[in-house]
Amino acid sequence: AQSVTQLGSHVSVSEGALVLLRCNYSSSVPPYLFWYVQYPNQGLQLLLKYTSAATLVKGINGFEAEFKKSETSFHLTKPSAHMSDAAEYFCAASIQGAQKLVFGQGTRLTINP
Amino acid sequence: NAGVTQTPKFRILKIGQSMTLQCTQDMNHNYMYWYRQDPGMGLKLIYYSVGAGITDKGEVPNGYNVSRSTTEDFPLRLELAAPSQTSVYFCASSVTGYEQYFGPGTRLTVT
16 A cells, blocks of 8 residues: 655754755655645645656745655755744655545644744 | 635534534535544545545545535535544545645544
């Protein structure tokens, strides 16, 4: 069965520092991959997606992610953290044609001033 | 364009009571989903629908029921509420089946 693993339930960085949130998937077939962000007391918003085109994907708010098939990874990065980036981030995967998403357990990002 | 709306925002139920969580989308999406979110567990799929009249179980369907009589609405029914159903419930919709748009959630407490 397909699964998504996010390494680190809580990541803390200083404002202006690099943000790196890790996501690995387990699937024999490269899936479609997504990062969602959830701000406090809100629903999830799509941050970016990989659907088998370019392996480096740019999203909203300066975030990007790189699909690496050899590492079965889809890590999320942002060069310089901003206080407004504090939120919970979810990685999700969908086998092509499955019409469903499988979510990782989430990573809470804290930004220190 | 309101997107995905959910009602109520908050609800407290007593053990054994029943309720319906409402979900409506105005984007004419065929795919709709119900998830529950528990701390540290991510989102778990309860039920989903690929179109009006068609529903299927997700990962954690026990204790819940759904129906889909129209494209717009996808209510989730809890029968005989139990403390284990205390959670935040999210409804989502999609054109493709994987790029999903989420509602704001319903926070349910069963005591």
